[in-house]
Amino acid sequence: MSTMTSTGSTGSTGGPASAESAHRQAGRGRGRGLRLSGMNWLVWRQHRAAYWTLLAAAAITVTVMIYQRQQMMMYLDGYGSIDGLKSGWEEKFNRRPLSMAGQLLGYAPILIGVFLGAPLLAGDLEGGTAKLVNAQSTSRVRWLATKLGVTALVVAVSTAAASAVFTWWWSPVKSSQYALDWSDGNAFDSSGPVPVALSLFTVVGGIAIGMLLRRTLLSIVVTFGFAVVVQMVWSHFRMSLGDVITVTTGNGVGADNFPKLPDGAYAVDQSYLTASGDLIGYGSCNEATDKAANACLEKAQVVGWNVEYIPISQMSSMQWLGASILLALTAGIAAFVILWGRKRLV
DSSP: OHHHHHHHHHHHHTSHHHHHHHHHHHHHHHTSSOOOOHHHHHHHHHTHHHHHHHHHHHHHHHHHHHHHHHHHHHHHGGGTGGGOOOTTTTTTOOOHHHHHHHHHHHHHHHHHIIIIIHHHHHHHHHHTHHHHHHTSSSOHHHHHHHHHHHHHHHHHHHHHHHHHHHHHHHGGGTTOTTTOOTTSHHHHTTSTTHHHHHHHHHHHHHHHHHHHHOOHHHHHHHHHHHHHHHHHHHHHHGGGGSOOEEEEOOSOOSGGGSOOOOTTOEEEEEEEEETTSOEEETTTTOOSSHHHHHHHHHHTTEEEEEEEEEOGGGHHHHHHHHHHHHHHHHHHHHHHHHHHHHHHOO
């Protein structure tokens, strides 16, 4: 009796049956949820502080923008809201939150490139972690591809969420230049696919710089300069992505005769049109008095206006075209990082 009791006790508490049950429970536990493993887990754990910081910053930014949109809609409800705003809504409209959010999102690619991209490989090369990884069975290509892939995914998710909410916030007043001028960086670079593309391009560029320089602090400084230059070049280039539309008039140059442009249109250039079809600059007859200016216009035989503009309806296509170019450049830099690092990383 004692033997049977002992055996039963063993099976119910610590024997083979108990161990098998625990193993099955552990197996079921491991099957639940999404768990990283292998190289993905290693990369995430190594850079989890930077990744979580970026995700948390994006979550906070999204929450604040959602709140600000609710505040804006409460104000606009008295003017027709998104169904068609009545005149006068601009008088007390507070555009500062939109402008500040646009500026913040505009700085994001620089900050992400400097503090996430630059140290990603430079820190491993400077601290010797790259040599340790190289001594393992994992290939350099897989290690580099995982680093790039996980980082790009975190950056894309964070910036896409912020961009989507900003676009949603701004959309009710998008056609008004009073709220935000769509051709300005605070609007164009903070909505649609542009923040994602700019951030990925800057962060992958920072990774490449860190790989080549192999020093964290130096890489951060150089990446900052690289990111600033990218922003400057992009700001100069962005409006050339649109198709310019030209409109002319021939009934004089008075204020009432200026061609009516669509709401939100970006004026590229405006000049005087002469009777012979030639164009002269808008400032050519900028005289001290109206009489002198009119005499100048008559002498030049000015008959109307020539205005070049880009309508706001082209904004989305311009953004996707620009983002495609940036993403293609990003893919090229990523390929360079993998090909260079395959043989020369360590």
